[in-house]
Amino acid sequence: MDIEPQLQQLLRNAPQDGKTPQLLTQAVIPVLRAYARQMKYPNYYVVQNQQKRWVLTTLSNRAEPDLEKKVVYAFASPQDAMLFNGRAEADLRPVSLPVTHVLFQLFALKTVDSLVFFEKSGDFSAGKEIKRTELESLVQQQFLKTKASPPADFA
Numbered sequence: 001m002d003i004e005p006q007l008q009q010l011l012r013n014a015p016q017d018g019k020t021p022q023l024l025t026q027a028v029i030p031v032l033r034a035y036a037r038q039m040k041y042p043n044y045y046v047v048q049n050q051q052k053r054w055v056l057t058t059l060s061n062r063a064e065p066d067l068e069k070k071v072v073y074a075f076a077s078p079q080d081a082m083l084f085n086g087r088a089e090a091d092l093r094p095v096s097l098p099v100t101h102v103l104f105q106l107f108a109l110k111t112v113d114s115l116v117f118f119e120k121s122g123d124f125s126a127g128k129e130i131k132r133t134e135l136e137s138l139v140q141q142q143f144l145k146t147k148a149s150p151p152a153d154f155a
Contacts, residue, residue, distance in 0.1 A: 027142035
């Protein structure tokens with residue numbers, strides 16, 4: 001799977017402020033590349049509403065009901081996306097997105113704790129979870145390796 005065009009698109013769409021492209025190239029893109037290479041598909045389906053907001057699911061811990069996390073699910077097919085959500089609501093629809101873009105959005109969605117990728121169509125028993133804290137930590141490590149200055153959002 002060639003994810004380089006996806007990464008180049010992210011870079012092209014970044015603010016051309018003289019700093020952001022360099023930070024993306026040195027720290028963010030290497031982390032996104034590493035995660036994307038672990039995925040089975042170049043594109044995944046995320047369910048969104050008419051306002052183009054992704055559907056969030058709040059999960060509670062059975063042993064500790066006060067312990068919750070918010071996740072976004074990404075699916076191998078549009079059918080899986082709608083089947084899993086079990087909703088026939090007209091305002092929800094699956095949208096195909098490049099895997100690197102889904103991962104990149106985890107930085108922007110501060111209310112989301114994890115992404116869960118379901119890679120086997122029809123099987124919702126095992127997904128690959130990617131935690132935002134892990135992704136941010138790896139980007140921080142990349143910043144330190146390259147001695148780049150991380151943006152305030154990552155501090």
